[in-house]
Amino acid sequence: MTNQEQTQEPIDQETLAAEQSETIAIEGMAIDPAYVVELEQKLEQATNQAVEEKDRALRTVAEMENLRRRTALDVEKAHKFALEKFASELLPVLDNLERTLQVADKTNEAVKPLLEGVELTLKSMANSVAKFGVIAIDPQGQLFDPNQHQAMSMIENPDVAPNTVIAVMQKGYELNGRVIRPAMVMVSKAPTASVNVEV
Missing domain, CATH: 1.20.5 (Single alpha-helices involved in coiled-coils or other helix-helix interfaces)
Incomplete structure (x- = not known):
């Protein structure tokens, strides 16, 4: 047997457990478990x-x-x-300028220069508000969209498909894609079937 084999004797498990339960030695120092x-x-x-x-x-x-x-x-x-409130206040002015052009007597020579001025003012104002994202909604002939239109009345009309805008009473406007005033419209509806009653 070599010296190394002689020093390695079997360790008694009970003795080892007893030693560990009392203290643990780390680098020569005894530590309580x-x-x-x-x-x-x-x-x-x-x-x-x-x-x-x-x-x-x-x-x-x-x-x-x-x-x-x-x-x-x-x-x-x-x-x-930010301009939503301000733009909403300008919309009636645009409406009034448009109404003026609609009801004016265009055949009267004395009124023509005034109408040209109103038309130029309307175009200038519409272009100015368009630069800031205010765009008119004029849905004439389009399908009714409750997100952009406000139906004022429904009229039977066999010439167009049901739920089609047949008249625009007041243009709507949107600001950067958000509706700030819906268009007031008249919408078509399907004609009701007439009932034949024989006497």
């Missing part, structure tokens, strides 16, 4: 707390990113639709 268990529990608590804090930090970052996105959208909408 209860203290090791306590340290392991504290390590587990600290690890759990670190995981919770990391999760909380990730949630906070996600919430801040969502808030940043929402704020950017709100600012974009505020810029896009």
